Amino acid sequence: MNISIIGGGSFGTALAQILSDNGHNVLIRDINKEFVEKININHLHPFFDISIPEGIRATLSLDDVLNFSDIILLCVPTKVMRSVIQEIGCHIKTPKIFVNVSKGIEPETSYLVSQIIEEVLPIEYIKGFVCLSGPSFAEEIMHRKVTLLVSASKDSSDASYIQQLFNNPNYVRVYTSSDMIGVEVCGAVKNAIALISGVCQGLDLGMNARAALLTRSNREIIEIVKAMGGEESTCYGLTGIGDLMLTASSTLSRNFQAGMRIGNGETLESVIENSKNVVEGVRAVKACEEIRIKYNLELQILSMAYKVLYDHLDVKVAVKILLSRELKSE
Template structure:
Protein backbone atom coordinates (compact mmCIF):
# COMPACT_ATOMS: atom_id res chain seq x y z
CA UNK A 1 0.00 0.00 0.00
CA UNK A 2 0.98 3.67 -0.27
CA UNK A 3 2.21 5.31 2.96
CA UNK A 4 3.36 8.91 3.54
CA UNK A 5 5.91 9.86 6.17
CA UNK A 6 5.93 13.48 7.31
CA UNK A 7 9.46 14.16 8.57
CA UNK A 8 12.36 12.22 7.02
CA UNK A 9 15.08 12.58 9.65
CA UNK A 10 16.72 9.78 11.62
CA UNK A 11 13.54 7.99 12.62
CA UNK A 12 11.25 8.80 9.69
CA UNK A 13 13.68 7.49 7.06
CA UNK A 14 14.46 4.42 9.17
CA UNK A 15 10.75 3.57 9.35
CA UNK A 16 10.56 4.18 5.60
CA UNK A 17 13.07 1.35 5.14
CA UNK A 18 10.94 -0.98 7.31
CA UNK A 19 7.89 -0.15 5.21
CA UNK A 20 9.80 -0.59 1.94
CA UNK A 21 11.12 -3.97 3.18
CA UNK A 22 7.44 -4.87 3.76
CA UNK A 23 6.66 -4.06 0.08
CA UNK A 24 4.89 -0.73 0.62
CA UNK A 25 5.35 2.36 -1.56
CA UNK A 26 6.71 5.12 0.65
CA UNK A 27 6.79 8.87 0.07
CA UNK A 28 8.65 10.99 2.63
CA UNK A 29 8.00 14.70 3.01
CA UNK A 30 10.73 16.79 4.58
CA UNK A 31 11.44 20.53 4.64
CA UNK A 32 15.17 19.98 4.19
CA UNK A 33 16.08 19.97 0.49
CA UNK A 34 19.43 18.22 1.14
CA UNK A 35 17.57 15.34 2.78
CA UNK A 36 15.11 15.09 -0.10
CA UNK A 37 17.92 15.05 -2.68
CA UNK A 38 19.95 12.49 -0.73
CA UNK A 39 16.98 10.12 -0.60
CA UNK A 40 15.92 10.61 -4.23
CA UNK A 41 19.27 10.88 -5.99
CA UNK A 42 21.78 9.01 -3.81
CA UNK A 43 19.42 6.57 -2.04
CA UNK A 44 21.29 7.29 1.18
CA UNK A 45 19.83 7.82 4.66
CA UNK A 46 20.06 11.55 5.42
CA UNK A 47 21.19 11.05 9.04
CA UNK A 48 23.42 7.98 8.71
CA UNK A 49 25.82 7.02 5.89
CA UNK A 50 23.75 3.96 4.98
CA UNK A 51 22.15 3.00 1.66
CA UNK A 52 18.37 2.76 1.68
CA UNK A 53 16.05 1.06 -0.84
CA UNK A 54 15.80 3.05 -4.06
CA UNK A 55 12.02 2.59 -4.04
CA UNK A 56 11.75 5.17 -1.21
CA UNK A 57 10.92 8.61 -2.62
CA UNK A 58 10.96 12.02 -0.98
CA UNK A 59 9.37 15.39 -1.65
CA UNK A 60 9.38 18.94 -0.31
CA UNK A 61 5.71 19.25 -1.27
CA UNK A 62 3.35 18.53 1.64
CA UNK A 63 0.29 18.41 -0.65
CA UNK A 64 1.92 15.67 -2.72
CA UNK A 65 2.55 13.61 0.44
CA UNK A 66 -0.98 14.21 1.76
CA UNK A 67 -2.52 13.12 -1.56
CA UNK A 68 -0.22 10.09 -1.84
CA UNK A 69 -1.86 8.09 0.97
CA UNK A 70 -4.63 8.03 3.56
CA UNK A 71 -2.04 6.73 6.07
CA UNK A 72 0.18 9.55 7.30
CA UNK A 73 3.06 8.90 9.68
CA UNK A 74 3.94 11.94 11.80
CA UNK A 75 7.66 12.02 12.53
CA UNK A 76 8.56 15.66 13.04
CA UNK A 77 9.84 17.29 16.25
CA UNK A 78 6.83 17.80 18.54
CA UNK A 79 7.53 21.54 18.71
CA UNK A 80 6.23 21.80 15.11
CA UNK A 81 3.65 19.02 15.23
CA UNK A 82 0.59 21.24 15.85
CA UNK A 83 1.54 23.39 12.86
CA UNK A 84 2.18 20.34 10.66
CA UNK A 85 -1.12 18.69 11.64
CA UNK A 86 -3.04 21.84 10.84
CA UNK A 87 -1.26 22.23 7.45
CA UNK A 88 -2.15 18.61 6.63
CA UNK A 89 -5.77 19.20 7.62
CA UNK A 90 -6.03 22.25 5.39
CA UNK A 91 -4.62 20.32 2.42
CA UNK A 92 -6.42 17.01 2.81
CA UNK A 93 -9.50 16.23 0.80
CA UNK A 94 -10.15 12.82 2.39
CA UNK A 95 -10.27 11.29 5.83
CA UNK A 96 -6.81 10.28 7.11
CA UNK A 97 -5.31 7.78 9.53
CA UNK A 98 -2.62 9.56 11.58
CA UNK A 99 0.16 7.33 12.91
CA UNK A 100 2.23 9.30 15.37
CA UNK A 101 5.80 8.21 16.12
CA UNK A 102 7.05 11.52 17.60
CA UNK A 103 7.67 11.54 21.34
CA UNK A 104 6.77 14.69 23.21
CA UNK A 105 4.17 16.72 25.06
CA UNK A 106 3.19 20.30 24.23
CA UNK A 107 4.50 22.36 27.20
CA UNK A 108 2.06 25.26 26.77
CA UNK A 109 -1.04 23.03 27.00
CA UNK A 110 0.20 19.74 28.48
CA UNK A 111 -1.37 18.11 25.40
CA UNK A 112 -0.34 14.73 24.07
CA UNK A 113 -0.23 14.44 20.28
CA UNK A 114 -3.61 12.66 20.38
CA UNK A 115 -5.07 15.70 22.19
CA UNK A 116 -3.69 18.02 19.50
CA UNK A 117 -5.17 15.79 16.76
CA UNK A 118 -8.57 15.84 18.47
CA UNK A 119 -8.44 19.61 18.77
CA UNK A 120 -7.13 20.42 15.29
CA UNK A 121 -8.52 17.76 12.93
CA UNK A 122 -12.26 17.90 12.19
CA UNK A 123 -14.09 14.55 12.59
CA UNK A 124 -14.75 14.24 8.84
CA UNK A 125 -10.99 14.35 8.13
CA UNK A 126 -9.98 11.92 10.89
CA UNK A 127 -10.23 8.23 9.98
CA UNK A 128 -8.31 7.16 13.08
CA UNK A 129 -5.30 7.71 15.31
CA UNK A 130 -2.49 5.33 16.26
CA UNK A 131 0.64 5.92 18.32
CA UNK A 132 3.58 3.66 17.51
CA UNK A 133 6.26 3.75 20.19
CA UNK A 134 8.74 1.62 22.11
CA UNK A 135 12.44 1.03 22.82
CA UNK A 136 13.99 1.89 19.47
CA UNK A 137 17.18 3.60 18.36
CA UNK A 138 17.11 4.47 14.66
CA UNK A 139 20.87 3.72 14.71
CA UNK A 140 20.03 0.01 15.28
CA UNK A 141 16.78 -0.45 13.36
CA UNK A 142 18.41 0.96 10.21
CA UNK A 143 20.71 -2.12 10.33
CA UNK A 144 17.59 -4.29 10.77
CA UNK A 145 18.57 -5.18 14.33
CA UNK A 146 15.73 -6.78 16.31
CA UNK A 147 13.36 -4.14 17.70
CA UNK A 148 9.92 -4.06 19.36
CA UNK A 149 7.20 -1.40 19.21
CA UNK A 150 3.64 -0.98 20.50
CA UNK A 151 0.83 0.09 18.16
CA UNK A 152 -1.86 1.72 20.32
CA UNK A 153 -5.26 2.95 19.24
CA UNK A 154 -8.72 3.23 20.78
CA UNK A 155 -9.74 1.27 17.69
CA UNK A 156 -8.11 -2.14 18.17
CA UNK A 157 -8.75 -3.09 14.54
CA UNK A 158 -6.73 -0.09 13.43
CA UNK A 159 -3.94 -0.87 15.95
CA UNK A 160 -3.85 -4.38 14.47
CA UNK A 161 -3.76 -3.05 10.90
CA UNK A 162 -0.75 -0.86 11.78
CA UNK A 163 0.86 -3.82 13.58
CA UNK A 164 0.55 -5.84 10.35
CA UNK A 165 1.89 -3.00 8.18
CA UNK A 166 5.09 -2.64 10.22
CA UNK A 167 5.83 -6.11 11.62
CA UNK A 168 8.46 -8.32 9.99
CA UNK A 169 11.29 -10.70 10.91
CA UNK A 170 13.32 -7.99 12.68
CA UNK A 171 10.49 -5.76 13.98
CA UNK A 172 7.96 -7.24 16.40
CA UNK A 173 4.91 -5.06 17.01
CA UNK A 174 2.42 -5.47 19.87
CA UNK A 175 -1.03 -3.86 20.05
CA UNK A 176 -2.61 -1.88 22.86
CA UNK A 177 -5.69 0.27 23.48
CA UNK A 178 -3.87 2.48 25.99
CA UNK A 179 -3.11 5.43 23.71
CA UNK A 180 -2.51 7.89 26.56
CA UNK A 181 -0.23 5.53 28.46
CA UNK A 182 1.89 4.73 25.39
CA UNK A 183 2.21 8.38 24.36
CA UNK A 184 3.04 9.57 27.87
CA UNK A 185 5.68 6.89 28.55
CA UNK A 186 7.44 7.57 25.23
CA UNK A 187 7.57 11.28 25.98
CA UNK A 188 8.47 11.42 29.68
CA UNK A 189 11.31 8.88 29.44
CA UNK A 190 13.20 11.51 27.40
CA UNK A 191 13.04 13.89 30.37
CA UNK A 192 14.50 11.24 32.68
CA UNK A 193 17.16 10.42 30.04
CA UNK A 194 18.32 14.05 30.15
CA UNK A 195 18.57 13.88 33.95
CA UNK A 196 20.45 10.59 33.76
CA UNK A 197 22.87 12.21 31.29
CA UNK A 198 23.38 15.15 33.64
CA UNK A 199 24.25 12.77 36.49
CA UNK A 200 26.75 10.97 34.24
CA UNK A 201 28.26 14.27 33.07
CA UNK A 202 28.69 15.32 36.68
CA UNK A 203 30.54 12.08 37.36
CA UNK A 204 28.09 11.09 40.11
CA UNK A 205 28.66 7.40 39.33
CA UNK A 206 26.57 4.43 38.34
CA UNK A 207 24.94 4.03 41.78
CA UNK A 208 23.50 7.52 41.52
CA UNK A 209 22.47 7.02 37.89
CA UNK A 210 20.63 3.79 38.73
CA UNK A 211 18.85 5.57 41.57
CA UNK A 212 17.80 8.44 39.31
CA UNK A 213 16.52 6.11 36.59
CA UNK A 214 14.60 4.00 39.11
CA UNK A 215 13.11 6.94 41.01
CA UNK A 216 12.51 8.61 37.63
CA UNK A 217 10.44 5.56 36.64
CA UNK A 218 8.23 6.25 39.68
CA UNK A 219 7.60 9.74 38.33
CA UNK A 220 6.81 8.35 34.87
CA UNK A 221 4.23 6.02 36.45
CA UNK A 222 2.61 8.88 38.38
CA UNK A 223 2.34 11.03 35.25
CA UNK A 224 0.97 8.16 33.13
CA UNK A 225 -1.71 7.46 35.75
CA UNK A 226 -2.58 11.19 36.03
CA UNK A 227 -3.02 11.44 32.25
CA UNK A 228 -5.28 8.39 32.08
CA UNK A 229 -2.87 5.57 31.17
CA UNK A 230 -2.33 2.31 33.06
CA UNK A 231 0.42 0.91 35.25
CA UNK A 232 0.77 -2.09 32.88
CA UNK A 233 1.63 0.28 30.04
CA UNK A 234 4.06 2.20 32.25
CA UNK A 235 5.99 -1.00 32.94
CA UNK A 236 5.71 -2.19 29.33
CA UNK A 237 7.80 -1.55 26.21
CA UNK A 238 6.73 2.04 25.69
CA UNK A 239 7.46 3.02 29.32
CA UNK A 240 10.11 1.07 31.21
CA UNK A 241 11.38 -0.52 27.98
CA UNK A 242 11.98 2.83 26.34
CA UNK A 243 13.49 4.24 29.54
CA UNK A 244 16.02 1.39 29.64
CA UNK A 245 17.11 1.93 26.03
CA UNK A 246 17.35 5.71 26.39
CA UNK A 247 18.56 6.55 29.87
CA UNK A 248 22.16 5.41 29.61
CA UNK A 249 22.92 5.25 25.90
CA UNK A 250 25.13 7.52 23.84
CA UNK A 251 22.79 6.70 20.94
CA UNK A 252 20.21 8.79 22.82
CA UNK A 253 20.38 12.48 21.99
CA UNK A 254 18.54 13.21 25.21
CA UNK A 255 21.07 11.35 27.35
CA UNK A 256 23.89 13.01 25.38
CA UNK A 257 22.41 16.49 25.80
CA UNK A 258 22.20 15.84 29.57
CA UNK A 259 25.78 14.59 29.59
CA UNK A 260 26.96 17.88 28.06
CA UNK A 261 24.95 19.92 30.59
CA UNK A 262 26.48 17.85 33.41
CA UNK A 263 29.94 18.54 31.96
CA UNK A 264 29.33 22.28 32.15
CA UNK A 265 27.65 23.35 28.90
CA UNK A 266 24.62 25.60 29.19
CA UNK A 267 21.27 24.10 28.19
CA UNK A 268 21.27 26.17 24.99
CA UNK A 269 24.81 25.08 24.11
CA UNK A 270 23.92 21.43 24.66
CA UNK A 271 20.77 21.70 22.52
CA UNK A 272 22.40 23.73 19.75
CA UNK A 273 25.41 21.43 19.42
CA UNK A 274 23.20 18.92 17.55
CA UNK A 275 21.08 19.63 14.50
CA UNK A 276 18.91 16.66 15.43
CA UNK A 277 15.81 16.68 17.57
CA UNK A 278 16.23 16.60 21.37
CA UNK A 279 12.74 16.35 22.89
CA UNK A 280 13.71 15.82 26.55
CA UNK A 281 14.32 19.40 27.71
CA UNK A 282 10.94 20.59 26.43
CA UNK A 283 9.41 17.50 27.99
CA UNK A 284 10.90 18.37 31.41
CA UNK A 285 9.00 21.67 31.19
CA UNK A 286 5.79 19.91 30.10
CA UNK A 287 6.15 17.29 32.88
CA UNK A 288 6.67 20.02 35.47
CA UNK A 289 3.46 21.76 34.35
CA UNK A 290 1.56 18.46 34.48
CA UNK A 291 2.86 17.81 38.02
CA UNK A 292 1.69 21.26 39.03
CA UNK A 293 -1.72 20.86 37.38
CA UNK A 294 -2.45 17.42 38.91
CA UNK A 295 -0.70 18.16 42.21
CA UNK A 296 1.74 15.22 41.90
CA UNK A 297 5.03 15.08 43.75
CA UNK A 298 7.80 14.86 41.09
CA UNK A 299 11.11 15.70 42.80
CA UNK A 300 13.40 14.76 39.89
CA UNK A 301 11.27 16.57 37.32
CA UNK A 302 10.99 19.62 39.59
CA UNK A 303 14.75 19.84 40.24
CA UNK A 304 15.53 19.44 36.53
CA UNK A 305 12.87 22.03 35.61
CA UNK A 306 14.56 24.60 37.87
CA UNK A 307 17.88 23.76 36.21
CA UNK A 308 16.81 23.84 32.55
CA UNK A 309 14.85 27.06 33.00
CA UNK A 310 17.89 28.72 34.59
CA UNK A 311 16.26 29.22 38.00
CA UNK A 312 18.85 27.03 39.75
CA UNK A 313 22.44 26.14 38.94
CA UNK A 314 23.64 22.53 38.72
CA UNK A 315 24.94 22.36 42.28
CA UNK A 316 21.72 23.72 43.79
CA UNK A 317 19.61 21.32 41.72
CA UNK A 318 21.65 18.30 42.80
CA UNK A 319 21.53 19.40 46.45
CA UNK A 320 17.78 19.77 46.19
CA UNK A 321 17.54 16.06 45.38
CA UNK A 322 20.21 14.82 47.81
CA UNK A 323 18.89 16.76 50.78
CA UNK A 324 15.31 15.58 50.60
CA UNK A 325 13.68 14.34 53.77
CA UNK A 326 14.33 10.62 54.45
CA UNK A 327 11.30 8.41 53.82
CA UNK A 328 10.00 4.93 53.06
CA UNK A 329 10.66 3.60 49.58
Protein backbone atom coordinates (compact mmCIF):
# COMPACT_ATOMS: atom_id res chain seq x y z
CA MET A 1 0.00 0.00 0.00
CA ASN A 2 1.13 3.57 -0.66
CA ILE A 3 1.22 5.92 2.34
CA SER A 4 2.11 9.62 2.33
CA ILE A 5 3.83 11.58 5.08
CA ILE A 6 4.00 15.36 5.29
CA GLY A 7 6.99 16.30 7.43
CA GLY A 8 10.26 14.39 7.19
CA GLY A 9 11.69 15.33 10.56
CA SER A 10 12.73 13.01 13.36
CA PHE A 11 9.32 11.44 14.03
CA GLY A 12 7.93 11.46 10.50
CA THR A 13 10.87 9.48 9.16
CA ALA A 14 10.75 7.09 12.13
CA LEU A 15 7.11 6.31 11.35
CA ALA A 16 8.08 5.79 7.72
CA GLN A 17 10.42 3.04 8.87
CA ILE A 18 7.59 1.21 10.69
CA LEU A 19 5.40 1.40 7.61
CA SER A 20 8.22 0.22 5.36
CA ASP A 21 8.96 -2.67 7.72
CA ASN A 22 5.30 -3.60 7.36
CA GLY A 23 5.65 -3.80 3.59
CA HIS A 24 4.19 -0.43 2.60
CA ASN A 25 5.55 2.11 0.12
CA VAL A 26 6.19 5.49 1.74
CA LEU A 27 6.62 8.94 0.21
CA ILE A 28 7.67 11.78 2.50
CA ARG A 29 7.21 15.42 1.61
CA ASP A 30 9.49 17.94 3.28
CA ILE A 31 10.40 21.52 2.43
CA ASN A 32 14.02 20.97 3.48
CA LYS A 33 15.99 20.00 0.36
CA GLU A 34 18.84 18.63 2.48
CA PHE A 35 16.43 16.25 4.28
CA VAL A 36 14.99 15.07 0.97
CA GLU A 37 18.42 14.38 -0.51
CA LYS A 38 19.60 12.61 2.64
CA ILE A 39 16.62 10.25 2.43
CA ASN A 40 16.76 9.67 -1.34
CA ILE A 41 20.50 9.58 -1.94
CA ASN A 42 22.06 8.46 1.34
CA HIS A 43 19.08 6.49 2.70
CA LEU A 44 19.68 8.00 6.14
CA HIS A 45 17.41 9.47 8.79
CA PRO A 46 17.80 13.29 8.52
CA PHE A 47 18.58 13.73 12.23
CA PHE A 48 20.07 10.50 13.53
CA ASP A 49 22.17 9.32 10.56
CA ILE A 50 20.65 5.86 10.96
CA SER A 51 20.04 3.83 7.81
CA ILE A 52 16.46 3.69 6.57
CA PRO A 53 14.87 1.21 4.15
CA GLU A 54 15.48 2.08 0.49
CA GLY A 55 11.74 1.84 -0.16
CA ILE A 56 11.24 5.14 1.66
CA ARG A 57 11.35 8.06 -0.77
CA ALA A 58 11.11 11.82 -0.28
CA THR A 59 9.97 14.79 -2.35
CA LEU A 60 9.70 18.57 -2.18
CA SER A 61 6.38 18.45 -4.03
CA LEU A 62 3.08 18.63 -2.16
CA ASP A 63 1.21 17.53 -5.29
CA ASP A 64 3.34 14.39 -5.52
CA VAL A 65 2.65 13.35 -1.94
CA LEU A 66 -1.09 14.07 -2.18
CA ASN A 67 -1.40 12.07 -5.40
CA PHE A 68 0.64 9.18 -3.99
CA SER A 69 -1.88 7.96 -1.40
CA ASP A 70 -5.29 8.47 0.20
CA ILE A 71 -3.66 8.22 3.65
CA ILE A 72 -1.84 11.36 4.76
CA LEU A 73 0.26 11.46 7.93
CA LEU A 74 0.65 14.96 9.35
CA CYS A 75 4.07 15.17 11.02
CA VAL A 76 4.74 18.91 11.12
CA PRO A 77 4.96 21.16 14.21
CA THR A 78 1.61 22.55 15.32
CA LYS A 79 2.86 26.12 14.86
CA VAL A 80 2.78 25.56 11.09
CA MET A 81 -0.10 23.08 11.02
CA ARG A 82 -2.75 25.59 9.95
CA SER A 83 -0.65 26.94 7.08
CA VAL A 84 0.21 23.40 5.94
CA ILE A 85 -3.45 22.37 5.94
CA GLN A 86 -4.35 25.55 4.06
CA GLU A 87 -1.71 24.63 1.48
CA ILE A 88 -3.16 21.12 1.27
CA GLY A 89 -6.59 22.67 0.67
CA CYS A 90 -5.24 24.42 -2.43
CA HIS A 91 -3.93 21.18 -3.94
CA ILE A 92 -6.15 18.34 -2.74
CA LYS A 93 -8.32 16.65 -5.37
CA THR A 94 -9.70 13.53 -3.65
CA PRO A 95 -10.84 12.62 -0.10
CA LYS A 96 -8.09 11.54 2.31
CA ILE A 97 -7.74 9.87 5.68
CA PHE A 98 -5.63 12.23 7.77
CA VAL A 99 -3.48 10.83 10.57
CA ASN A 100 -2.08 13.41 12.96
CA VAL A 101 0.99 12.62 15.04
CA SER A 102 1.86 16.19 16.08
CA LYS A 103 1.26 16.93 19.74
CA GLY A 104 0.08 20.46 20.30
CA ILE A 105 -2.73 22.96 20.77
CA GLU A 106 -2.96 26.07 18.64
CA PRO A 107 -2.58 29.22 20.79
CA GLU A 108 -5.18 31.98 20.38
CA THR A 109 -7.83 29.53 19.13
CA SER A 110 -7.11 26.65 21.57
CA TYR A 111 -7.84 24.35 18.62
CA LEU A 112 -6.67 20.77 18.40
CA VAL A 113 -5.32 19.58 15.05
CA SER A 114 -8.60 17.79 14.31
CA GLN A 115 -10.45 21.08 14.80
CA ILE A 116 -8.06 22.97 12.53
CA ILE A 117 -8.65 20.44 9.76
CA GLU A 118 -12.42 20.63 10.19
CA GLU A 119 -12.30 24.42 9.98
CA VAL A 120 -9.89 24.72 7.04
CA LEU A 121 -10.65 21.81 4.71
CA PRO A 122 -13.97 21.28 2.91
CA ILE A 123 -15.76 18.33 4.50
CA GLU A 124 -15.85 16.41 1.20
CA TYR A 125 -12.05 16.03 1.32
CA ILE A 126 -11.97 14.58 4.85
CA LYS A 127 -12.47 10.85 4.46
CA GLY A 128 -11.47 10.28 8.07
CA PHE A 129 -9.28 11.58 10.89
CA VAL A 130 -7.10 9.60 13.28
CA CYS A 131 -4.70 10.68 16.02
CA LEU A 132 -1.69 8.39 16.48
CA SER A 133 0.01 8.99 19.81
CA GLY A 134 1.78 7.42 22.76
CA PRO A 135 5.13 7.30 24.59
CA SER A 136 7.52 7.15 21.67
CA PHE A 137 10.94 8.67 21.10
CA ALA A 138 11.81 8.72 17.41
CA GLU A 139 15.38 7.58 17.98
CA GLU A 140 14.24 4.46 19.84
CA ILE A 141 11.81 3.63 17.04
CA MET A 142 14.68 3.92 14.57
CA HIS A 143 16.59 1.35 16.65
CA ARG A 144 13.45 -0.82 16.57
CA LYS A 145 13.00 -0.79 20.33
CA VAL A 146 9.62 -1.93 21.65
CA THR A 147 7.06 0.88 21.39
CA LEU A 148 3.34 1.02 22.19
CA LEU A 149 1.03 3.48 20.43
CA VAL A 150 -2.66 4.38 20.38
CA SER A 151 -4.75 4.93 17.24
CA ALA A 152 -7.64 7.19 18.25
CA SER A 153 -10.64 8.22 16.18
CA LYS A 154 -14.32 8.98 16.54
CA ASP A 155 -14.78 6.34 13.84
CA SER A 156 -13.77 2.93 15.22
CA SER A 157 -13.18 1.50 11.74
CA ASP A 158 -10.67 4.27 10.96
CA ALA A 159 -8.90 3.67 14.28
CA SER A 160 -8.67 -0.05 13.55
CA TYR A 161 -7.47 0.58 10.01
CA ILE A 162 -4.52 2.69 11.15
CA GLN A 163 -3.87 0.23 13.99
CA GLN A 164 -3.37 -2.53 11.42
CA LEU A 165 -1.09 -0.39 9.26
CA PHE A 166 1.34 0.38 12.09
CA ASN A 167 1.21 -2.73 14.26
CA ASN A 168 4.41 -4.74 13.93
CA PRO A 169 4.86 -7.98 15.93
CA ASN A 170 8.59 -7.35 16.32
CA TYR A 171 8.58 -3.94 17.98
CA VAL A 172 5.35 -1.92 17.66
CA ARG A 173 2.02 -2.70 19.32
CA VAL A 174 -0.93 -0.42 18.62
CA TYR A 175 -4.14 -0.08 20.62
CA THR A 176 -7.30 1.76 19.57
CA SER A 177 -9.32 4.43 21.36
CA SER A 178 -12.55 6.27 20.66
CA ASP A 179 -11.47 9.26 22.78
CA MET A 180 -9.71 11.25 20.09
CA ILE A 181 -10.07 14.53 21.96
CA GLY A 182 -8.57 13.12 25.15
CA VAL A 183 -5.64 11.64 23.25
CA GLU A 184 -4.96 14.91 21.42
CA VAL A 185 -5.15 16.98 24.60
CA CYS A 186 -2.93 14.65 26.63
CA GLY A 187 -0.29 14.67 23.91
CA ALA A 188 -0.23 18.45 23.81
CA VAL A 189 -0.32 19.27 27.52
CA LYS A 190 2.33 16.73 28.50
CA ASN A 191 4.81 18.81 26.45
CA ALA A 192 4.21 21.72 28.81
CA ILE A 193 4.71 19.48 31.84
CA ALA A 194 7.88 18.02 30.34
CA LEU A 195 9.24 21.54 29.98
CA ILE A 196 8.43 22.28 33.64
CA SER A 197 9.99 18.99 34.71
CA GLY A 198 13.16 19.97 32.89
CA VAL A 199 13.19 23.27 34.78
CA CYS A 200 13.05 21.30 38.04
CA GLN A 201 16.00 19.23 36.85
CA GLY A 202 17.93 22.36 35.95
CA LEU A 203 17.25 23.78 39.40
CA ASP A 204 18.37 20.48 40.96
CA LEU A 205 15.17 20.20 42.98
CA GLY A 206 15.54 16.42 43.20
CA MET A 207 13.58 13.30 42.36
CA ASN A 208 11.05 13.86 45.15
CA ALA A 209 10.06 17.13 43.52
CA ARG A 210 9.79 15.54 40.08
CA ALA A 211 7.52 12.78 41.37
CA ALA A 212 5.32 15.37 43.06
CA LEU A 213 5.28 17.53 39.94
CA LEU A 214 4.21 14.71 37.63
CA THR A 215 1.51 13.54 40.03
CA ARG A 216 0.00 16.97 40.63
CA SER A 217 0.41 17.98 36.99
CA ASN A 218 -1.55 14.95 35.84
CA ARG A 219 -4.50 16.32 37.81
CA GLU A 220 -4.26 19.51 35.77
CA ILE A 221 -4.13 17.51 32.54
CA ILE A 222 -7.31 15.74 33.65
CA GLU A 223 -9.04 19.08 34.24
CA ILE A 224 -8.16 20.28 30.74
CA VAL A 225 -9.16 16.99 29.10
CA LYS A 226 -12.56 17.02 30.80
CA ALA A 227 -13.15 20.70 30.00
CA MET A 228 -12.44 20.11 26.31
CA GLY A 229 -14.71 17.09 26.07
CA GLY A 230 -12.30 14.20 26.56
CA GLU A 231 -12.49 11.27 28.96
CA GLU A 232 -10.61 11.17 32.28
CA SER A 233 -9.71 7.51 31.79
CA THR A 234 -7.51 8.45 28.82
CA CYS A 235 -5.22 10.34 31.19
CA TYR A 236 -4.30 7.08 32.92
CA GLY A 237 -3.36 5.25 29.71
CA LEU A 238 -0.48 5.20 27.26
CA THR A 239 -1.23 8.61 25.75
CA GLY A 240 -1.74 10.13 29.19
CA ILE A 241 0.45 9.13 32.11
CA GLY A 242 2.55 6.89 29.84
CA ASP A 243 3.61 9.69 27.51
CA LEU A 244 3.95 12.07 30.44
CA MET A 245 6.36 9.79 32.34
CA LEU A 246 8.52 9.31 29.26
CA THR A 247 8.70 12.88 28.04
CA ALA A 248 9.06 14.50 31.46
CA SER A 249 11.85 12.23 32.67
CA SER A 250 14.39 11.90 29.87
CA THR A 251 17.02 14.05 28.21
CA LEU A 252 15.92 12.49 24.90
CA SER A 253 12.90 14.81 25.20
CA ARG A 254 13.46 18.17 23.51
CA ASN A 255 10.98 19.77 25.93
CA PHE A 256 12.77 18.34 28.96
CA GLN A 257 16.09 19.55 27.55
CA ALA A 258 14.70 23.04 26.98
CA GLY A 259 13.36 23.17 30.53
CA MET A 260 16.74 22.16 31.94
CA ARG A 261 18.36 25.05 30.12
CA ILE A 262 15.79 27.48 31.51
CA GLY A 263 16.34 26.06 35.00
CA ASN A 264 20.06 26.64 34.52
CA GLY A 265 19.41 30.32 33.86
CA GLU A 266 19.21 30.53 30.07
CA THR A 267 16.54 32.84 28.70
CA LEU A 268 13.52 31.49 26.86
CA GLU A 269 14.50 33.45 23.76
CA SER A 270 17.95 31.88 23.74
CA VAL A 271 16.55 28.38 24.24
CA ILE A 272 14.17 28.75 21.29
CA GLU A 273 16.81 30.33 19.05
CA ASN A 274 19.39 27.63 19.73
CA SER A 275 17.14 24.56 19.59
CA LYS A 276 17.44 22.36 16.50
CA ASN A 277 13.87 21.13 16.89
CA VAL A 278 10.64 22.92 17.73
CA VAL A 279 9.98 23.06 21.48
CA GLU A 280 6.23 22.42 21.52
CA GLY A 281 6.06 22.84 25.30
CA VAL A 282 6.57 26.60 25.07
CA ARG A 283 3.47 27.05 22.91
CA ALA A 284 1.61 24.47 25.00
CA VAL A 285 2.12 26.53 28.16
CA LYS A 286 0.57 29.54 26.44
CA ALA A 287 -2.33 27.49 25.09
CA CYS A 288 -2.98 26.00 28.54
CA GLU A 289 -3.18 29.47 30.07
CA GLU A 290 -5.74 30.50 27.46
CA ILE A 291 -7.73 27.32 28.15
CA ARG A 292 -7.55 28.01 31.90
CA ILE A 293 -9.10 31.42 31.39
CA LYS A 294 -11.66 30.20 28.85
CA TYR A 295 -12.97 27.38 31.05
CA ASN A 296 -12.22 28.99 34.45
CA LEU A 297 -9.97 26.13 35.57
CA GLU A 298 -7.61 25.91 38.53
CA LEU A 299 -4.23 25.06 37.01
CA GLN A 300 -1.70 26.24 39.56
CA ILE A 301 1.39 24.60 38.06
CA LEU A 302 0.68 25.40 34.42
CA SER A 303 -0.37 28.95 35.26
CA MET A 304 2.86 29.51 37.19
CA ALA A 305 4.82 28.17 34.22
CA TYR A 306 3.11 30.77 32.05
CA LYS A 307 4.19 33.52 34.45
CA VAL A 308 7.79 32.30 34.28
CA LEU A 309 7.92 32.01 30.49
CA TYR A 310 5.82 34.98 29.42
CA ASP A 311 5.74 37.37 32.41
CA HIS A 312 9.42 36.76 33.27
CA LEU A 313 8.76 35.68 36.85
CA ASP A 314 11.94 34.32 38.43
CA VAL A 315 11.85 30.51 38.46
CA LYS A 316 12.94 30.21 42.08
CA VAL A 317 10.29 32.71 43.14
CA ALA A 318 7.68 30.68 41.26
CA VAL A 319 8.67 27.52 43.15
CA LYS A 320 8.43 29.37 46.46
CA ILE A 321 4.97 30.72 45.59
CA LEU A 322 3.72 27.21 44.76
CA LEU A 323 5.07 25.82 48.03
CA SER A 324 3.65 28.71 50.07
CA ARG A 325 0.03 28.29 49.00
CA GLU A 326 -2.69 27.63 51.54
CA LEU A 327 -2.57 24.08 52.88
CA LYS A 328 -5.39 21.73 51.84
CA SER A 329 -6.37 18.09 51.39
CA GLU A 330 -5.06 16.23 48.38
